[in-house]
Amino acid sequence: MKTIQKLICTAGILSFLFSCDNSGDLTPIAPLEVTLVEDLAAPNDVIDRTTGQVTEQRPFQFFSLEQNAPVTENEDWDMAFKGTTIRVNSTKNVSAAIVSGIFEEINEVPASASFATDTESSFAIPTGGGNGWYNYNPATFTVTPIPGRVILVKTTEGNYVKLEILSYYKGNPPVEQINPMTTPSAHYTFRYILQSNGSTRF
Template sequence: MKTLVKPLFLLLSLGFFSACNEDTPEPVVPLEAVLVEDLAAPNDVIDRVTGQVTEERPFQYFSLETNSLVSESEDWDLAFKGTTIRVNASKDVKASIVTGIFEEINIVPSSAVFTTDTESTFAIPTGSGSGWYNYNPATFTVTPIPGRVILVQTAAGNYSKIEILSYYKGNPPVAEINPMTTPSAHYTFRYVLQANGSMNF
């Protein structure tokens, strides 16, 4: 009898632990923010007297999925030049600007309205106070608007949240920015990408 009871007990025990393992949820790995530093995207050179463009510079194309600069022919999500940020309309990339604390936005808000670029409009508006930045005509500086977060649906259909931290090389404190000597159009930003297609961050 003993030799029959022990194997039966072991089988029942293994079955019990297997059932527990099947019911145990997968651990949730928190998403980490990626920091992008000094993405250089200089604007066109403009004659300050005539207002004419004397040198046209290219956009810099960036993939949120691969965290890298790519060519225009690849699956880019955002394109940077000066203070302008484009989204890849040809790949149905969409963006929405929301107000909130970056760390506290853990789901795409139901109130977020996503749009893509058209021939006459940008999904991420340009102009001081309209999109992600303010321009101070007294100090000639561009600074990110506190609490502005850019949400993007990427070319792969995934959601990302982005906070632009600085427009100047080296991410200097605002008080130390000299518009005559501090290189501008050098983006420092952080973002979180949800790669599983859900709206949760």
């Protein structure tokens, strides 16, 4: 797994932005960074397809959005991945909401966003094809992100993140090149923007 950080400019941000305090001083504010995470491996449990029984239970891959790094379960993780399941760290008050929209055009947490935490019976990010972040095609046995689905997260530090999953397969291949028998799955590629000052704006 590797991560890449780069600066982005949204429409209307062609250079540094400026803010005024009460004294009228201008303070430059740098554009927010978009972080790209590639091939975060989070393999699912091994299941005997004839019986449906789990023959090998695998751990979740815990990830800190604040640190942009995999961490252990005992550390301050924000999200945890295993197969197509994504958990949020409810014990640290991490919550999530799924909204529809274009990643680049979501400049603020919508007032209508319904944030939730994980419970014993449900996930803040729903599982199942068409329910949360992905579609499952039973004809091709492939998992693909739902276009226009963006995940909003309130982190362990109380900061907001907008996140878009780009691929579930190693190397982020085009959909038409995915072979479910040979292309390694449960390798997440996603991008996100962290607003580190507690603001709801991105």
